[in-house]
Structures are given as C-alpha cells and as structure tokens.
Amino acid sequence: MASGRQAGEVRGGADxxxxxxxxxxxHVMTSLRYRDHSPHQPRVRRGALRYTDHEWAVxxxxxxxxxxxxxxxxxxxxxxxxxxxxxxxxxxxxAIDDLIAELRQHRRVLTNIGGNLNDVARAANSTGSIENxxxxxxxxRLVSNVVRDGDELIRRIGTELVA
Numbered sequence: 001m002a003s004g005r006q007a008g009e010v011r012g013g014a015d016x017x018x019x020x021x022x023x024x025x026x027h028v029m030t031s032l033r034y035r036d037h038s039p040h041q042p043r044v045r046r047g048a049l050r051y052t053d054h055e056w057a058v059x060x061x062x063x064x065x066x067x068x069x070x071x072x073x074x075x076x077x078x079x080x081x082x083x084x085x086x087x088x089x090x091x092x093x094x095a096i097d098d099l100i101a102e103l104r105q106h107r108r109v110l111t112n113i114g115g116n117l118n119d120v121a122r123a124a125n126s127t128g129s130i131e132n133x134x135x136x137x138x139x140x141r142l143v144s145n146v147v148r149d150g151d152e153l154i155r156r157i158g159t160e161l162v163a
Contacts, residue, residue, distance in 0.1 A: 034072045049074065102153055106146065113142050 051059065056070070063073035116139045124130045 034069055099153070099157055106150060106153060109142075109146055113139065113146060116142070 059074050060070045063070040066073065068076070116135075120130065120132070120136050120139055123132070124136075130136050
C-alpha cells in the first residue's frame, strides 16, 4: 500500500482535493480515470460546481463503480443529460408514472391469474383429473396474454426510458 494509506481509508472530500475517493469490495480504488479526450477541441474550464457532502458522496460512489474520478464522472453525466434533453429524449415524468401504473396493473392481473391457477390445481389434485378443461384453457390463455402484454411493456420501457 502506498505511503500513509490504509485499507478502508477514504480521502478527498467536498473541497475537491485530490486523493483516494472510494472503497469498493474491501480495497482502495487505485486507478481512477478521467474522461476520454475530446477529438474535436480541447476542453476549457468553465466554472465550478458546488455539492453538499451527501451529493458528493453519491457522486464518488457512482464514479468509483465505473472507475472514474468523481469530477470527470460528474462532467460526463452532466453532458449526457444535457445532450439527451437537447435531442428531445428527456424522461417525461408522466410517461414514467404511466409505466409504473401499468406495471402495478400487470402485477394485479398476475396475482388474480395465480389464484385461478390454484383453483384449477386444487380441483385436479383432489380428483386426479381436470374436471373443467375450459377453465384450465382459460387460465392458460390468460397467462399467454399477460406474457405478451409484459413483453410489450418491456419494449415500451426500452423505447420510452432507455432510448
């Protein structure tokens, strides 16, 4: 271990001092990187950002997960967010709320299907045969529809939130 550092030590605070920022998996991150160089023009210092200790701690943790220096990660994240907004790809809160409502509805339907499936299984277990094949076919059709709707919901999440 380099001079004066001990396992588990976290240095570098909200004051922006250089140092070892995060501990992950029981070891100190030793090779944090900066952002890649711009191929078009050099970057120019354009101001300073201020963070609370909690905000900085979150940035430090997230940056360490991708082996980046906290300031470099914050710059990269800010640019990516601005570029998404500029391209019109901002996350619309109402779209997120709609998708969450659909997921809740999807869960409710799955819960109901589970109850129906238990009824069919209970009857089949007590008699040794399926007494009402129409009910069993109905439950299977419901499962198929819910799986199809789930696939569509996953596609929409990918299109509306991840794209």
